[in-house]
Amino acid sequence: MIYPDFKELLQLGYMTGKLNLASRRPVLSIVSGDHRSPFRGKGLEFEEVREYVHGDDVRNIDWRVTARTGRPHLKLFAEERERSILICTDVNHMMRFGTRGTFKSIQAARITALLGWAASREHNRIGGSFFGNVENGMLFIDPARSRRSLWRMLKQLCDRNDHFAEPVLLEDHLRYLSKAVPPGALVFIISDFMVLTDSLKKRLSDLHRRSDVVLVSVNDPADQYLQPVGPLIFSDDGNKKLVVDTADKLGSKAYQQLWGRNRATLQNIVNTIGLGYIALSTDRDITSDLASGVKQLGRKGGRSNGRPAIANA
Numbered sequence: 001m002i003y004p005d006f007k008e009l010l011q012l013g014y015m016t017g018k019l020n021l022a023s024r025r026p027v028l029s030i031v032s033g034d035h036r037s038p039f040r041g042k043g044l045e046f047e048e049v050r051e052y053v054h055g056d057d058v059r060n061i062d063w064r065v066t067a068r069t070g071r072p073h074l075k076l077f078a079e080e081r082e083r084s085i086l087i088c089t090d091v092n093h094m095m096r097f098g099t100r101g102t103f104k105s106i107q108a109a110r111i112t113a114l115l116g117w118a119a120s121r122e123h124n125r126i127g128g129s130f131f132g133n134v135e136n137g138m139l140f141i142d143p144a145r146s147r148r149s150l151w152r153m154l155k156q157l158c159d160r161n162d163h164f165a166e167p168v169l170l171e172d173h174l175r176y177l178s179k180a181v182p183p184g185a186l187v188f189i190i191s192d193f194m195v196l197t198d199s200l201k202k203r204l205s206d207l208h209r210r211s212d213v214v215l216v217s218v219n220d221p222a223d224q225y226l227q228p229v230g231p232l233i234f235s236d237d238g239n240k241k242l243v244v245d246t247a248d249k250l251g252s253k254a255y256q257q258l259w260g261r262n263r264a265t266l267q268n269i270v271n272t273i274g275l276g277y278i279a280l281s282t283d284r285d286i287t288s289d290l291a292s293g294v295k296q297l298g299r300k301g302g303r304s305n306g307r308p309a310i311a312n313a
Contacts, residue, residue, distance in 0.1 A: 001102065004109035006158045012110060013117040018291040020298065021085065021118050021186070049073045084143035084182045085119040085126055086211075087112050087153070090191035092132030092167050099222040101283035107218045108190045109157040110286050115188055116150045128153040129180075131173035137164040138173055140180055169195060174203035178210070185211040193217050193266050201269045214276035214297065216290075217266070221283060224259045226252055 049062050052072035065073040089112050095105040112128070119126045127143030128150075139156065141149050170191060181187060187207065193215065207213055231243055270277045278293035280286060 001106060002096070003160050004106055004158045006154060009109060009113040009154045009157065012113045012287070013120075015287050016114055016118040016121060018288070019114055019118040019294055020291075021115075021122055021124070021294065049075055083124050084185040085115070085124045086129065086143060086177075086181055086185050086187045087115050087119075087127075088129045088131070088173070088177065088187060088189045089157070090132055090170065090189075091130045091134060091157070093165070094167060094194070095132070095192060095218075097222075098220050098282045100220065101281070104192050104218050104220055104282055107280065107282050107286055109154075111188075111190050111216055111218065111280065111290055112157060113154055114287065114290055116153060120147055120150055125182075126150050126153075127185075128156075129173065129177055130156060131168040131170065133162065133164050134159075135163045137166070137168040138176060140176070143182060143185070167195075169197060171197050171200045171203045174200075174207055178203070178207045181207065181211050183210045187211050187213045188216055189213065190216045190218060192219050192223065194219075194223065194262060196262060196265045196269070201272065204269060204275065205273050208273050208275065212276070213273075214278065215266075215270060216278045216280060216293075218280050218282065221281065225256055 049065050050073065052058075052061060052066075052074045057074075060075045062073045062075045089108055091105065091108075095108060096103050098104055098106070101107075116126055116128070123145065125143035125145050126147075126149050128141040130139045131137065134156065141152055141156075143149065170189070170193075177187075204213060231247075269275070276297045278290070278297065280289050280293065
């Protein structure tokens with residue numbers, strides 16, 4: 001399958017039972033003044049404290065005031081606000097690559113659909129953004145409670161037209177995204193992260209100042225290691241071709257070293273900024289692996305001992 005199948009993306013809505021974007025463990029977010037997990041989905045605006053009365057929700061008891069006064073007190077909230085969940089997907093032509101399982105572009109579309117359906121099930125506002133093969137190279141869909149935004153995202157993923165031939169860097173898309181994303185949003189960025197520019201860390205840091213960010217890396221086994229099967233021809237939609245001799249030991253070693261440097265750079269970005277990170281593959285069941293990765297992040301509130309939570313599926 002070269003292109004995502006729209007019917008399959010719709011059917012993935014029935015497979016999000018184990019994919020929970022809500023966590024019961026609150027943590028201090030990097031967004032100042034807001035105590036929340038990256039996966040809570042809804043936020044509460046704090047207002048005041050009053051004495052507990054029978055029938056109140058015990059989960060809202062303020063234990064500090066209770067300990068100080070000797071009488072149970074309850075936290076009151078002015079309003080409950082919905083949280084926006086934005087799914088940013090790399091749709092560059094380079095994502096149309098795969099040697100085992102499926103293409104990275106297909107797996108990225110499935111991840112987008114699974115996260116979108118899970119967010120919809122939990123009544124969050126859903127929005128999307130795409131960089132690469134879309135009109136003008138970038139597309140932003142405003143977060144909304146309506147499933148129309150999710151429907152539009154899935155339709156876009158299945159678009160078979162060629163809109164923008166030149167590759168679009170993530171860092172260029174983040175310049176726009178950092179201004180467009182609603183404050184306090186949860187942003188999933190889905191890509192193979194094979195191109196890591198010098199300014200990418202700063203762009204991600206700027207985005208993380210106003211939102212929670214989780215990187216979802218989708219890679220094919222051949223991104224890391226090429227089996228020694230002789231010459232391989234890599235084609236970009238049949239227009240550009242690259243021949244790689246996988247039997248060349250020196251070339252194979254250099255290829256692996258390049259991957260190692262790429263992952264070390266990505267790890268440094270994740271650790272330094274404090275992002276969530278999930279690593280997925282084209283040759284595995286994306287439904288269970290994504291659910292497992294999100295669950296790990298949810299348990300740790302996106303962090304582990306002050307460091308970001310890394311979920312390798």
